[in-house]
Amino acid sequence: MANLQTDFLGIKSPNPFWLASAPPTDKQVNVIRAFEAGWGGVVWKTLGSQIKNVSSRYSAVDYHGSRVMGLNNIELISDRPLDINLREIRECIRLFPDRAMIVSLMADNDRNSWHELIKKVQDTGAHGIELNFGCPHGMTERGMGAAVGQDPDIARMVVEWVMEAATIPVITKLTPNVHSVVPTGRASVEAGTNALSLINTIQSVTGVDLDTFIPNPNVGGKSTFGGYCGPAVKPIALKMLTTIAQDPVTSKVPVSGIGGISTWRDAAEFMLLGSTTLQVCTAVMKHGFRIIDDLCEGLGNWMDEKGFGVITDFIGRSVPTLTHWEELDLNYHIVARIDPDKCIHCGLCYIACEDASHQSIRLTQGQPYNEYTIKEEECVGCNLCKLVCPVDSCITMVEQRVGPEYLNWKEFQRRGLPLNDH
Amino acid sequence: MIQNNRLSEAEYAANFSDIHPPFETRDAALVDANRCLYCYDAPCTKSCPTGIDVPKFIKQIVTGNLKGSAHTIFESNIMGGGCSRVCPVEKLCEGACVYNLMEERPIPIARLQRYPTEKAIREKWPLFERQVPLGKRVAIVGAGPSGLSAAHVLARAGVEVTIFEKEPKGGGLLTYGIAAYKVTPEFCADELEYILSIGGITVQYEQELGRNLTLKQLQSQYDAVYLAFGVGLARHLDIPGENLEGVIDALKFIYSIRADGYPAVPVGDKVAVIGMGMTAIDAATQARRLGAKEVTLVYRRTQAEMPCTEAELDIAKADGCRIVWLAAPKLVIGDNGKVVALICSEMELGEPDASGRRSPVDTGRTITLDVDMVIKAAGQIPFESLVEAEGLEHKNGRVAATTNIPGVFAGGDNVNGGKEVVDAVQAGKEAAAAILKFVNHG
Numbered sequence: 001m002a003n004l005q006t007d008f009l010g011i012k013s014p015n016p017f018w019l020a021s022a023p024p025t026d027k028q029v030n031v032i033r034a035f036e037a038g039w040g041g042v043v044w045k046t047l048g049s050q051i052k053n054v055s056s057r058y059s060a061v062d063y064h065g066s067r068v069m070g071l072n073n074i075e076l077i078s079d080r081p082l083d084i085n086l087r088e089i090r091e092c093i094r095l096f097p098d099r100a101m102i103v104s105l106m107a108d109n110d111r112n113s114w115h116e117l118i119k120k121v122q123d124t125g126a127h128g129i130e131l132n133f134g135c136p137h138g139m140t141e142r143g144m145g146a147a148v149g150q151d152p153d154i155a156r157m158v159v160e161w162v163m164e165a166a167t168i169p170v171i172t173k174l175t176p177n178v179h180s181v182v183p184t185g186r187a188s189v190e191a192g193t194n195a196l197s198l199i200n201t202i203q204s205v206t207g208v209d210l211d212t213f214i215p216n217p218n219v220g221g222k223s224t225f226g227g228y229c230g231p232a233v234k235p236i237a238l239k240m241l242t243t244i245a246q247d248p249v250t251s252k253v254p255v256s257g258i259g260g261i262s263t264w265r266d267a268a269e270f271m272l273l274g275s276t277t278l279q280v281c282t283a284v285m286k287h288g289f290r291i292i293d294d295l296c297e298g299l300g301n302w303m304d305e306k307g308f309g310v311i312t313d314f315i316g317r318s319v320p321t322l323t324h325w326e327e328l329d330l331n332y333h334i335v336a337r338i339d340p341d342k343c344i345h346c347g348l349c350y351i352a353c354e355d356a357s358h359q360s361i362r363l364t365q366g367q368p369y370n371e372y373t374i375k376e377e378e379c380v381g382c383n384l385c386k387l388v389c390p391v392d393s394c395i396t397m398v399e400q401r402v403g404p405e406y407l408n409w410k411e412f413q414r415r416g417l418p419l420n421d422h
Numbered sequence: 423m424i425q426n427n428r429l430s431e432a433e434y435a436a437n438f439s440d441i442h443p444p445f446e447t448r449d450a451a452l453v454d455a456n457r458c459l460y461c462y463d464a465p466c467t468k469s470c471p472t473g474i475d476v477p478k479f480i481k482q483i484v485t486g487n488l489k490g491s492a493h494t495i496f497e498s499n500i501m502g503g504g505c506s507r508v509c510p511v512e513k514l515c516e517g518a519c520v521y522n523l524m525e526e527r528p529i530p531i532a533r534l535q536r537y538p539t540e541k542a543i544r545e546k547w548p549l550f551e552r553q554v555p556l557g558k559r560v561a562i563v564g565a566g567p568s569g570l571s572a573a574h575v576l577a578r579a580g581v582e583v584t585i586f587e588k589e590p591k592g593g594g595l596l597t598y599g600i601a602a603y604k605v606t607p608e609f610c611a612d613e614l615e616y617i618l619s620i621g622g623i624t625v626q627y628e629q630e631l632g633r634n635l636t637l638k639q640l641q642s643q644y645d646a647v648y649l650a651f652g653v654g655l656a657r658h659l660d661i662p663g664e665n666l667e668g669v670i671d672a673l674k675f676i677y678s679i680r681a682d683g684y685p686a687v688p689v690g691d692k693v694a695v696i697g698m699g700m701t702a703i704d705a706a707t708q709a710r711r712l713g714a715k716e717v718t719l720v721y722r723r724t725q726a727e728m729p730c731t732e733a734e735l736d737i738a739k740a741d742g743c744r745i746v747w748l749a750a751p752k753l754v755i756g757d758n759g760k761v762v763a764l765i766c767s768e769m770e771l772g773e774p775d776a777s778g779r780r781s782p783v784d785t786g787r788t789i790t791l792d793v794d795m796v797i798k799a800a801g802q803i804p805f806e807s808l809v810e811a812e813g814l815e816h817k818n819g820r821v822a823a824t825t826n827i828p829g830v831f832a833g834g835d836n837v838n839g840g841k842e843v844v845d846a847v848q849a850g851k852e853a854a855a856a857i858l859k860f861v862n863h864g
Contacts (some may be wrong), residue, residue, distance in 0.1 A: 064484070065456030344520040347462030368465035368518045390459050391524065 002303035003310050004296060006040060006100075008254055008277050009169035009194050011127045013040035013100040015296050016311055017267070020258050020279035021045050021104035021130060021173075024289070026078050028088035032095065037289035038296065041100025043197075043279060044089055046077035046132045047117065048106035048144070053079050059206040059216030061232060070232030071282045072206045074217060074224055076138040077106055082120070090124040100277075101125075102171065106132040109143045114158065115165040128168050130256075131159065131193070133184070134175035134200025136227045146200070149175035152187035159191035171256060174198040174240075176233075181240045185250040196244060197256035197279065199237045201227025230282035234260030238273055245274030245319045262291075264298030271311060272318035330412055331403040334381035336360070336374045342394035345369035349385035349395060357384045376400075424668055424760075424795055426688040428713030434684040437711035441603045441737070442507060444536050448486075451537045455483045458529050461520060466531055469518035471848045472499035476515055476531055483534060492542035493549045495535055500574040501567050503539035503613050504596045505844045506532045507605045510700070510731045514844070543609075543616045550620055553580040558861040561586065561644040563631050566594020567843045568834030569650035570617050571850025572857070577622035579858055584644070585623065588630035589681075594652060595835075595843060598677045601704035603711070607680060632805075637812040641829060645861045648853050649821065650846075651808075652835040657801040659696065663754025664798075668761030672697070672705035672799035679708055690795025692716040694764045695743075696751050697799035698728040703738050705797045710741045717743045718791055722750035722769050727779040749789060750782060754796055764791045802840050809836075823853065831857055 004015040018041040019025045019034055026045035034042060053075055061070040078085060093101050103126045107113040121129060133149030140147040148154050155172070162170055172188040174181045176199040185196055203225045208215045215223040237259020244250045257275025261267055262283035270278055283291055308314050338349065338361075350372050353361045360378035364371040374385075386395040429437070445451040458480040466476040475494055482491035495502035511517065511532045519528030542549065558581050562569045565587035573583045591597050597610040618625065629635050631651060640647045656671035658664065668690065678687050693714045695706040698721035710717045719738060721728060724747050728735065738745070749766035756762060766789050769782035804819030815826040823837050833849030835841065 065452055344523040345461075345465060346459050346520045347464070348459065351462035363463070368468040370463055 002300045002308060004040075004300060006277055006311060008100070008256065009128065011041070011100045011102070011169060012098070013277070014038075014098060015040040015292075015299075016271070016275075016277045017041075017292060017295050018043055018100060018102070018256065018277050018279050019284060020281040021132065022281040022285070023075065024281060024284050026080065027085075028092055031088075031092045034284075034289045034292075035092070035096040035099050038292045039099070039289065041102065041127075041277070042092075043102040043104050043130050044085070044126075046104040046106050046135070047082055047085055047121070048077050048132075048139075049108050049142070051076040051079055051138065054219045056217045056219060059226065060230075061206050068230060068282065068286050070204075070206065070228055071230040071285065072204050072217070072226035072228045073201070074137050074219075074226040077104075077132065077135065086120055086124050089121075089126060093125045100127055102128040102130050104130045104132050104173070106135065106139060106144050109148070109158070111161045111164075114161045118162060118165040122167055126168065128171060129162070129166060130171040130173050130197060131162060131188075132173055132200075133158070133188075134173050134177075136175065136177055136201055136203045137225060146175040146177055149173075149184050149200070150178050152183040155184045156187035156191045159188045159193050163192040169194040171195040171197050173200055173258075174244075175200045176202050176236060176240055176259075180243065182243050182247050182250060185244050186247065189249050189253055193253065195254045195256065196250060197258055198244065199233070199240050199259045201229045202233055202236065204228035229260065231260045231262055231266075234266060238269060241270065241275060242273050242319060242322050245316060246322070264295050264302065267295060267299055268302055268314075271315050273322075274316045274319055276311070276315055326409040328408060329406050330409060331401055331405060331407045333400050333402045334397040335376045335379040335400055336381070336385050337396050337398050338372055338374055338385075339394050339396070340371070340373075342391050343372065344391055344394075345372070346390060347372065348388045348390065352384050352388045357382055361385065424688045424690045427685045428689065429685075431685075433713075438602045438606075438684060438708075440606055442533065442536070444540055445533065451483055451534060454530050455480050455534055457521075458484075459520065465518035465520060466515035466529075469514045470498075471514070471842070471844045472502075472505075472851070473848075474498040474502065474515075474535070476535075479538065480529070480531075480534055483537060488538045488541055489547055489549065491538035492547060495539055496542070496549060499844065499847050500571055500617055501596070501613065501843065501847050502535055503543055503616075504567070504593075504605055504610070505847065506535035506539060507609070508596065508600055509842065509844050510734070512731050512733055514842075543612050546616065546619060548619070550574075550578055552578055552620060552622055555582070555622075556580040556861070558582065558645045559584070559643070560646045560648065560857055560861070561640040562648045562650060563635070563640070564588075564594060564650035564652060564834075565592035565614075565625055566650060566652055566834065566846065567596065568652070568846035568850040568853070569594070569648065570614070571847040572648050572650065572833070572854040573623045573850075574617055574620060575851055575854035576857060577620050579854075581622065581858070581861070583623045585625045586629040586631070586635055586640075587625055587627050588633070588651075590627050592625055592627075595846075598680050599673060599701070601676070601708055602679060602684075603707075604704075632808045632811060637814075637827070637830065641827070646829045646831065646857045648850075648857060649814075649825070649830065649832040649836060650834045650850065650853075651805065652846075653802040653804045653819075653840045655803045655805065656798060657803050659751055659798055659800060661751055661753055663756055663761070666754055666756040666761050667759050668756075668794055669754055669796045669798065672701045672797050673802065675705050675797055676701070676708065679712070684712060687712055689714045690761075690793065692791075692793040693718070693795045693797060694791050694793040695719050695797045695799060697721065697801070698723075698730055698735075698745075699799060699801065700730050700734060701802075702797075702799035703730050703734045705799050706738050706743045707741045709795075709797065710743060714795070716793075717741075718793070719743055719745045720749045720751060720764070720766055720791070721745070721747055722782045723779065724748060724771065746789070746791075748782060750784070751796075752788060761794055761796055762792070764793050764796055765789070766791065802835075804836060804839065823849070824856065829860060831860075 135145030139145035257270035771780040772783040775781035806819030834846035
């Protein structure tokens with residue numbers, strides 16, 4: 001089986017799966033259970049100023065019978081005394097010396113506070129520090145969390161303070177609540193951060209209770225914007241991850257990927273787009289630590305199938321294939337094909353194409369089963385029918401190039417070629 | 423020995439309780455509702471004689487719009503509640519569900535349909551409004567599925583409807599001709615009340631065409647007449663011994679279960695039921711549930727030709743009924759005028775007949791069943807002498823949907839010879855449309 005051993009800035013872990021800074025990592029009893037279950041490392045829930053939490057704290061988005069497609073929280077950083085946290089961190093390291101112990105930090109916004117906090121954490125024997133520049137609620141009002149991460153200049157300043165005191169690797173965690181994560185990422189790298197992690201949660205309102213008219217989560221009749229995470233945010237995280245992996249400055253440091261990672265498939269995708277380690281939270285909040293077994297086994301089996309011996313064999317491999325739109329080949333053309341033997345006559349491809357795409361599917365009435373066939377000359381190769389089809393491999397997209405050579409938009413314009421016929 | 427009152431009250435209650443329990447909670451309904459693919463031009467809808475938009479009503483369960491869901495069902499089929507209990511869905515909507523083509527369990531459409539309709543009926547949701555009165559009056563003969571379906575459409579359109587029903591209760595076959603464990607008497611009463619709650623429909627009970635009513639009277643008093651009196655005469659076996667004490671027709675047997683109450687209905691120790699249609703199954707299972715020790719279903723063809731569904735056959739088997747295939751009743755033997763045995767000819771399958779099914783051929787061998795009761799469920803025949811007497815043109819007792827008398831329409835079993843409840847409901851809708859056209863434009 002493939003070797004899942006991970007080396008992140010010299011921080012070793014038996015696999016790339018870390019628990020993200022969050023409730024599952026806020027105390028010894030959880031972290032020990034996680035390590036016993038097989039997690040490669042943890043990012044201890046953010047330590048910093050004294051805070052007070054509210055009740056309730058979470059709300060979720062369910063979709064079509066599936067609970068918690070997205071999770072939103074208004075919980076703040078650790079509300080436990082610093083001394084207890086530090087003692088427990090030290091104990092966890094002693095009990096599981098082969099696991100990665102990263103501690104998330106968010107000090108008050110001055111140099112001394114950061115230096116003091118870093119020294120205390122380093123004394124525990126922790127392997128790394130993660131800077132929480134992303135918390136979108138509660139802390140921003142006090143000039144911390146996302147208030148730092150949203151301003152590259154402030155982020156640069158804080159990272160510089162941190163690097164003055166840090167003797168262990170520093171990971172800067174980026175907030176997605178910006179138009180681009182790259183400016184803060186660059187500022188942090190230029191200020192000396194050893195690595196980046198992303199994304200933190202996305203500001204959100206998950207919904208409004210249609211009986212009380214109060215948005216979720218309800219805290220005594222009021223609500224507040226919370227941080228959104230879970231499977232729903234994965235595509236956004238992957239996009240932001242890619243921009244970091246493609247930027248000449250930020251791509252110099254390793255990345256720990258975060259954002260809706262629930263399965264080994266998600267993990268492999270994050271790694272293909274540049275993540276060295278993966279941080280998981282929502283999936284554990286829903287199902288518990290036991291999911292680590294399939295994360296490791298699934299990733300290992302996939303690596304075996306693909307011939308990857310170690311994770312560095314494929315980290316970042318897909319990054320170069322994400323390009324600008326104008327670089328795409330206009331001569332590449334595909335058309336849908338429906339396998340009549342697999343078709344179950346549900347008509348979902350037809351109505352999607354008819355109402356929302358290019359009216360490229362022919363309906364032949366039957367009792368009770370209609371027949372559906374592709375009008376190849378009308379099909380633009382958009383994929384919609386294939387996406388809505390409930391039967392695996394019933395609709396395939398078949399390549400029918402328009403021209404033999406690669407032709408992008410810039411070249412197309414230069415040659416003055418004609419636009420689509422309508 | 424044939425006797426009544428064989429069981430305790432608790433045993434009767436258990437034996438005749440609802441066989442298809444509804445979803446207990448919304449979450450339970452959602453597990454199946456969420457599986458629905460929401461097909462376009464859906465095969466389930468196309469396989470429903472009333473064309474209920476199944477994907478739509480299921481989607482409405484998912485979104486929590488239960489009133490909309492019930493409205494979607496009732497708009498196509500005002501007896502959607504009753505049909506969800508009695509439809510042979512494996513031959514209709516569920517049989518057409520595309521999941522069958524994936525070798526997967528189909529969506530339990532009937533059970534899902536029951537969920538919003540039951541709530542609507544229980545909570546008396548007023549889902550329909552009557553149009554302004556048209557000043558037209560229509561008489562309907564028969565308060566069965568077809569008559570009620572037509573009445574509801576007409577009432578919605580602003581017509582004043584009077585239904586004449588020969589029985590003391592409405593609902594027709596649902597109330598009197600189907601196993602009580604499928605549609606309980608309470609449900610039948612509630613469904614009827616819900617249908618009538620639209621207003622504009624009066625039911626006059628114990629009024630029977632040919633007895634205390636004539637078509638001429640109705641024609642003179644109403645702008646149009648809809649005949650929906652069904653079929654109802656049991657087909658004779660025409661075998662010796664058919665008139666012995668202990669030979670009863672299944673319709674009467676089921677009727678008395680529904681009309682007289684379970685303890686009042688006598689049943690034998692050993693019962694033979696002749697036939698393998700839905701009525702035969704309902705008679706056989708209910709004979710068992712009334713306390714018969716042995717029940718044997720006798721059918722002259724094989725399982726491949728049986729008219730009932732697999733699901734119905736499974737109920738009979740689960741109730742412990744024995745089945746003898748390829749056996750045609752030949753003779754009922756009596757002792758002191760009472761049944762003691764049924765002798766059947768052993769059959770084998772020969773050439774296909776007019777129905778396309780291989781017809782049974784007598785082998786000359788016989789089998790003897792020691793029974794003290796024989797229930798005949800060999801089909802129903804139309805009220806031929808009635809329609810003849812009322813001057814209606816007919817074909818072996820079956821009349822046309824548009825009869826030979828202007829302003830007199832017909833539909834349901836008296837036109838089609840006896841099909842499903844859902845077919846009767848559709849016939850009622852179609853008749854109502856024709857009647858509206860007639861009363862508005864002549």
